[in-house]
Amino acid sequence: MRLYNSPVSGNCYKVRLLCAQLGIPLELIDLDVVDRSNRPQLIGDLNPALRVPTIVLDDGRPLPESNAIIDHLAEGTPYMPADSYERAQVLAWQFFEQYEIEPNLAVMRFFKLFGISPSEEGEASRRSAGTRALQALERGLTDRTFLVAERYSVADISLYGYTHVAHEGGFDITPYPAIRGWIERVAAQPGHIRIDD
Amino acid sequence: MRLYNSPVSGNCYKVRLLCAQLGIPLELIDLDVVDRSNRPQLIGDLNPALRVPTIVLDDGRPLPESNAIIDHLAEGTPYMPADSYERAQVLAWQFFEQYEIEPNLAVMRFFKLFGISPSEEGEASRRSAGTRALQALERGLTDRTFLVAERYSVADISLYGYTHVAHEGGFDITPYPAIRGWIERVAAQPGHIRIDD
Numbered sequence: 001m002r003l004y005n006s007p008v009s010g011n012c013y014k015v016r017l018l019c020a021q022l023g024i025p026l027e028l029i030d031l032d033v034v035d036r037s038n039r040p041q042l043i044g045d046l047n048p049a050l051r052v053p054t055i056v057l058d059d060g061r062p063l064p065e066s067n068a069i070i071d072h073l074a075e076g077t078p079y080m081p082a083d084s085y086e087r088a089q090v091l092a093w094q095f096f097e098q099y100e101i102e103p104n105l106a107v108m109r110f111f112k113l114f115g116i117s118p119s120e121e122g123e124a125s126r127r128s129a130g131t132r133a134l135q136a137l138e139r140g141l142t143d144r145t146f147l148v149a150e151r152y153s154v155a156d157i158s159l160y161g162y163t164h165v166a167h168e169g170g171f172d173i174t175p176y177p178a179i180r181g182w183i184e185r186v187a188a189q190p191g192h193i194r195i196d197d
Numbered sequence: 198m199r200l201y202n203s204p205v206s207g208n209c210y211k212v213r214l215l216c217a218q219l220g221i222p223l224e225l226i227d228l229d230v231v232d233r234s235n236r237p238q239l240i241g242d243l244n245p246a247l248r249v250p251t252i253v254l255d256d257g258r259p260l261p262e263s264n265a266i267i268d269h270l271a272e273g274t275p276y277m278p279a280d281s282y283e284r285a286q287v288l289a290w291q292f293f294e295q296y297e298i299e300p301n302l303a304v305m306r307f308f309k310l311f312g313i314s315p316s317e318e319g320e321a322s323r324r325s326a327g328t329r330a331l332q333a334l335e336r337g338l339t340d341r342t343f344l345v346a347e348r349y350s351v352a353d354i355s356l357y358g359y360t361h362v363a364h365e366g367g368f369d370i371t372p373y374p375a376i377r378g379w380i381e382r383v384a385a386q387p388g389h390i391r392i393d394d
Contacts, residue, residue, distance in 0.1 A: 042336045048337040066292075092262040092265035119318055
């Protein structure tokens with residue numbers, strides 16, 4: 001299976017992490033995340049949004065969007081619940097992740113990693129929205145071991161992707177004990193790899 | 198089934214539209230989308246992110262996030278494909294919708310509906326990201342009848358939610374013939390209701 005990848009992207013890391021845990025070998029093709037001018041040539045036919053991660057399955061069919069990819073690969077494994085309500089809860093957390101975590105925690109981290117200075121207004125807006133997202137995640141994890149059904153699943157992989165590197169975007173997770181405990185539990189799962197592995 | 202709703206929200210409209218097409222009666226509870234101060238009391242136990250739509254199923258279990266809700270309700274109906282790759286494509290479009298369409302088209306529309314003036318920089322940023330999202334959707338719909346497997350599905354309901362009211366946020370869809378044709382096809386589906394019905 002081919003993965004159009006970025007080594008620093010938390011979205012791509014979700015795919016690498018699940019594949020490591022499932023024992024799926026990946027052919028990685030790293031794309032530049034700053035200069036995106038060659039993307040129409042490289043992945044234009046695979047993903048109209050021109051983003052990574054995009055995978056090409058062994059039968060040649062493409063699939064974009066980190067959470068759609070990991071849910072597809074996890075189907076029928078212990079990482080995706082079989083119960084329909086639990087599956088819906090997995091999706092609910094993943095949509096929360098793409099709407100509330102990613103645009104704030106991931107984008108602030110991207111700015112810092114690549115030395116980009118956002119406007120004061122832009123930074124303040126992402127800072128407060130990211131903080132609200134962390135508060136929501138803390139409420140969701142309070143008195144829970146994992147996000148859904150007390151078992152490690154693709155929901156945890158999704159949310160872990162950017163939350164565990166929140167500090168690299170200037171977000172302090174010290175005030176969130178439920179998140180901190182959960183990060184430790186996710187990192188202790190069999191087959192875990194780090195984002196920089 | 199109870200729906201914590203906003204009449205103007207495209208995210209809530211997705212749920213009302215699918216439920217109309219499935220013949221599921223809804224008890225609507227409208228929440229204020231500007232003054233959100235009472236949300237912890239109203240839906241704090243149902244959705245840690247405190248957003249609408251949030252549903253409460255007949256057995257009392259809650260479910261947040263528009264796309265997670267419609268996917269759950271569509272399971273086993275013609276609106277959700279049975280094939281695993283087609284299901285993954287539905288999800289890929291829905292994650293694209295929450296990440297690229299909603300924060301730009303929906304937020305600009307919200308500002309206009311409620312007379313909020315974004316900063317020049319904030320508006321320019323959402324304007325260009327929203328235009329890129331429409332271009333990606335246009336590429337995805339070119340030579341296709343519907344988004345996935347040439348059949349109307351929850352993917353179309355998701356993307357239609359805010360795309361068909363793009364003009365209310367100042368986005369002109371005239372340059373996108375594939376989107377315009379698709380909007381007409383979605384609106385012509387049996388059981389269709391309008392966002393203001």
